Ligand SMILES: Nc1ncnc2c1ncn2[C@@H]1O[C@H](COP(=O)(O)OP(=O)(O)OP(=O)(O)O)[C@@H](O)[C@H]1O
């Protein structure tokens with residue numbers, strides 16, 4: 063069973079090929095190269111390196127969000143189109159969970175963070191080697207998240223390059239319960255996406271068409287529109 | 299030069315630069331084998347215009363469905379294709395990226411080349427799907443984002459001899475429609491009202507400097523806004539049909555006169571109109587009339603080839619493909635892409 067994994071949900075890029083439970087190759091990079099320029103060449107190169115032709119793939123795993131809207135869409139579009147045209151199943155996994163998978167041995171809670179701008183984050187809280195969900199993937203202001211985390215009163219490991227943006231604040235609130243992941247744990251790995259995906263039941267090929275990113279946030283224009291609708295019904 | 303010989307060249311084209319997710323299969327640059335468009339207009343209507351983030355979200359939802367449908371309607375497999383062409387720009391970057399990345403994945407998986415096409419070259423080449431293009435040629439491109447006169451001495455040669463300095467014609471139509479309280483997109487509604495009107499409000503014509511082929515529509519738009527404002531102040535009712543008729547007459551007169559003058563000066567063999575506003579009945583009738591009198595063949599594609607579609611991208615891609623042009627897997631969305639010739 064040969065898997066291709068694609069992770070472009072935030073600034074870092076990762077692609078991996080896993081064959082029968084072994085990582086054959088993996089690319090992890092965090093450079094200033096747009097995913098549109100970088101992702102497809104990375105997939106092309108990695109498959110060439112491991113000598114796997116596109117039609118020899120058995121399944122595709124993609125990091126489905128949340129994260130940068132454009133980043134998530136590039137990964138999902140590549141994964142969807144490959145899966146559909148090759149007629150292979152596509153499995154989506156949470157991009158937060160992929161990142162958390164780097165640090166499952168931590169004795170406490172694991173909190174991956176993506177910067178969502180203006181003091182906001184995409185985040186979740188997981189626990190243990192099975193990555194049990196303590197707080198589901200969601201979008202929040204950092205202050206809202208920290209209030210929830212403080213109430214958990216447990217050691218928490220923060221994972222991701224974006225953690226640095228909020229670190230002072232995190233330590234300010236959680237004090238000795240705040241732990242920072244090591245640098246090699248901060249970049250998401252497509253092999254982890256494959257590992258998580260292979261634990262799932264394979265969806266049907268027909269499901270590929272209806273695969274959508276998990277933005278975890280309604281588009282701003284839509285939110286404003288819904289608010290207006292509500293106000294209008296109130297006025298009436 | 300400028301001629302190309304083709305033997306059953308089949309191209310899959312993808313377009314996602316704005317609010318239509320589209321795929322088409324084109325044979326030999328002239329025959330539409332299939333042409334599928336998933337429009338998002340209904341979704342954007344509630345916002346009164348296209349919202350980029352919403353457009354991108356819809357593109358991801360539709361893209362593989364639309365490509366599959368294009369293959370199905372053509373009764374073709376990926377192995378029947380010579381290349382995949384995709385709109386590289388200009389347009390909304392997030393929207394462009396969906397078509398581009400789908401095109402890359404498709405090209406890679408099926409081991410065929412990819413080509414990036416300029417959206418406006420696409421609008422122009424929509425005409426090649428109706429009748430062969432004869433050079434030298436003059437194209438009037440009038441769409442939501444562009445108003446240009448493009449001179450082509452052969453296939454792949456584009457010289458922009460005039461363009462708008464502010465609003466595009468379609469943009470002016472949509473803004474005036476908003477002033478009149480018409481739903482988005484306003485262009486077609488104004489066109490309809492203009493035809494129902496008997497009287498026309500007199501609005502200015504903007505010619506710019508003598509000899510210029512450039513356009514300007516923001517003054518006309520302001521004139522309409524001021525007119526409405528003054529009438530409102532006097533508590534007088536405006537006649538939407540008279541405003542629409544007056545506005546349309548001004549737009550059509552300027553577009554027609556500059557196109558005619560350019561066609562004469564450049565001594566072209568064919569004049570074509572392209573883009574969403576080329577669907578305008580008033581503009582079509584006016585151009586048909588003057589060029590019939592002038593004795594220069596004039597063509598405008600049918601409505602569904604005027605607005606955004608992928609068939610036109612396939613039509614433009616075919617002579618590019620024959621000229622040996624290829625894109626690569628690093629292709630990026632180019633929101634401000636310039637219309638450049640692909641021949642010297
Ligand atoms: N009958 C009509 N009369 C006038 N304008 C029209 C008519 N039909 C459509 N339009 C206008 O055409 C525009 C849409 O055209 P088109 O789809 O070619 O533009 P676009 O793709 O948004 O822009 P561009 O091609 O420049 O990127 C809109 O502004 C619309 O109002």
Ligand SMILES: [Mg+2]
Nearest residue numbers: 441442605606
């Ligand atoms: Mg267009």
